[in-house]
Amino acid sequence: MGLLIYGARVSEFEIEDRVLAHLQFVVATKLRRGEQFMLTWNHGVERGSGRSSIWISPYVPVHFKYHGNRPPKLNRAWLELMMDGANSPAGLHPIPEAAAGAAE
Template sequence: MGKLVYGSGNRSFDIEDRALAHLRVVFMNKLRRGEPFMFHHNEPHVSCSVWTHPAVPLVFQFHGSRQPSLNREWVEALMQEASSPNGLRLVPEPTPGSVTLADAVG
């Protein structure tokens, strides 16, 4: 289980390493482009939303020693979430090859 530390260490989110690796790519790409976004995270009995901006420090802490392989379709789905009016929520990982061209285009 990894951890996303938001701000000056006063807020953190426990996130499974594989999911955290995918979220890191999304955060990096959005913030590198100067695109702030809302991030929503649900934990047992708690739901939290934070405004993510390039000026806010973020730390991605991984528990495991291996870098998880990335599922491009999951990264793309998460990027779409982050660009939506509702902001980024961790959606379930799609099975590789499950997204069709029609899904990606329309």
């Protein structure tokens, strides 16, 4: 289980390493372009359910910390779906990888 660490206040959000790697790619791509966007995810029942959203901006530090030491192979279809979401008014939502297979 990896961590997305956001901002100077050090907010940490646990995210599975494979999902985190795909989020890192999308976030880095958007930030390289100087683009800001909303990132929203749902909390599982084990974390009390609910949802969180953060505004991703080039002016706020972001740190990706992985539990494992081997980077996963990235799924291009999954990245494209996530990037489409990040470019939409609704913002980026980590979607299940299986959704990328259904889109092919």
